[in-house]
Amino acid sequence: MSLYDDTLDLLRELIRNACVNDLTPSSGQEVRNADTLERFFADTPGVEIARYESAPGRVTIVVTVPGTDPAAEPLTLLGHTDVVPVDTDRWTTDPFGADIIDGRLYGRGAMDMLFITATMAAVTRDVARSGRPTGTLHFVGVADEEARGGLGAKWLSEEHPDAFSWRNCLSETGGSHLPVADGSDALVLVVGEKGAAQRRLHVTGDAGHGSNPYGRESAIAKIGEVARRIALIDVPVSEDPLWQGFVRAFRFSPEVEQALLDGTDTTAFEHFGELSRYAHALSRLTISQTVVRAGSAINVLPSSAILELDIRPLPGTTQDDVDAILTDALGDLADDVRIEHLITEPATVSPTSGPLYDALLATFDEFFPGVPVVPTVAAGGSDLRFGRRLGGVGYGFALHARQRTLGDVFAQLHTHDEHIDLEDLDLTVQAYRSLARRFLGV
Structure with missing residues (x-):
């Protein structure tokens, strides 16, 4: 089967395992997804697999493909395996059926973030089958992200900080598009998050x-x-360059841009349309x-x-x-x-420079040549903050079709009838495989 088919099959199984985290210690039971992922890597040459259980059933799996050069930059793909609860009566499909309808895969976690987690696992296995990379590659299927990582990434960073490298991490999400005022395109790359x-x-x-x-x-x-x-x-409105760059990326009129940058007119946020609430949160x-x-x-x-x-x-x-x-x-x-x-x-942010950031920009340019990339900060949290606290860098990375805006992605998070367009899954698989070749040399 193709890499895309492998990813799709794995994604559907991860959704069907229904690792629902209701914020209580006994929920989640990510052991089901850890077992699925361990089977997925069975008989894969050259991989090392470790499991970490923070509480009964709260299992994180770490898959390592050792590199040939200990001095080369490592890469960690940090994907969480838990999902939030559902209101079944408000869904028109089975939230854990992983049904494909009109080019979309429906299910809790399809967007947040199992489509990226499945991609990370499939690309890691493909890298291992292709021979040892120059830099070490880690795939981590993390428990308990939806409860702020107390039994997942936070616990790992405190109890097992050497289980994998935190130096260069990728997680959710990025690669959607901004509805630029003049109709041109811009891509989102998440470089940090609010505290x-x-x-x-x-x-x-x-x-x-x-x-x-x-x-x-x-x-x-x-x-x-x-x-x-x-x-x-x-x-008051922030004077941070990330906020200012976000505003300028939309190419509003000079009057609107200035009102947003100096905070003199809060009604100016209406110009962001579906992103008005996010833009306001980013601004202060x-x-x-x-x-x-x-x-x-x-x-x-x-x-x-x-x-x-x-x-x-x-x-x-x-x-x-x-x-x-x-x-x-x-x-x-x-x-x-x-x-x-x-x-x-504390809020955390990674630099808009360095080997991994440059590789991400080159990967975006491969699929969307000449399209500007806009670094931004997430209003919510992710597991990447723990890596940043340990001195690493972390970025939210995926790839969506031109018509999928940042607002479209936000609309799928924790919603009824959550879904991922299969076109976006295919693009994300291609983008991660390309990034692995570019960054790890395989």
């Missing part, structure tokens, strides 16, 4: 019977005022109020209330910076609010 600065804000009030509220301070009214003040925070630190809790019985005045914030900082913004922004917004209420840190992680 996490989750906060829980606590306030107190006077407890008592609901029938006697007079003279008592309401925790609910206080947390409501806290929420109002947080909502009024006006975060974002603060989303996501959870509020107070009280347990209708006849009891609660003595406390909390508000939880999902805050995503850009590279260069520290946790102290975030606390200062919140404290300033709270004003005279600041002394009455306790700020608790939840998940906190």
Whole structure:
């Protein structure tokens, strides 16, 4: 069979294994996909296979093709094997059936990110069958990415940092197209991701019977005022070159471009169309109020209330910076609010230069000659951040047909009837095989 056929068959099996991660330690059961991948590499000459189990059933598989030159640059293909839950009633196909309909493969994880994971595995096996590469190649089928890697990449980076090389990593996603204003083309290459600065804000009030509220301070009214003040925070637009390059890639009118770059007119984001929310997130630190809790019985005045914030900082913004922004917004209420840190992680970004980055640009140019490549930052997280923290570089890489925009890819993430166009699967397989030849010498 062809490399594409091998990839497609593997992808369908990975989807059917239904390794659903509901964020609990016993879910995921990526052992099923690890077993599938180990069978896939059975009898492949020259590969080394290792398995790492962080908790019962939470298995990551590492396949290594040793290089001939220890000094050559290694390459790690970091693909996760878990998927998010589904609302079966909202799907028009079996979410784990891996059905092919009108040139599309449907199934949970088809886009996020099993089509890339299957491609990585198939290309790794093809490289091994072609002879030893100059640089060492690792394929990693990682558990628990959808729960921020606590039982996957994070655990590996802390407990088994030498299981594979973190020096040059590829993962999700990239290679979609921007809807440039003048109709020309541009390709997306993900070079970094925003961080996490989750906060829980606590306030107190006077407890008592609901029938006697007079003279008592309401925790609910206080947390409501806290929420109002947080909502009024006006975060300035970033001056980061990645944001500025993203804006200029769209070739808007000078007036629109300037309004976006200096942040003088927030309605200018409407010019991004389907990418307006992503563009806004890329332009600044974002603060989303996501959870509020107070009280347990209708006849009891609660003595406390909390508000939880999902805050995503850009590279260069520290946790102290975030606390200062919140404290300033709270004003005279600041002394009455306790700020608790939840998940906190710095933003990470890789350089737009170096051997792997240059190889990615050359690969894009092979398939889309002369099309500019726009480096950008993901608003969410990926396993690549752990490699960057260990001193490596990491990029999101795939390849989509000209008509598939970044907005089209975003629309498939965690959605009902998730699918991948088979044309894009074929392009991604070709692109990864070409990159392996270019970067590893095989």
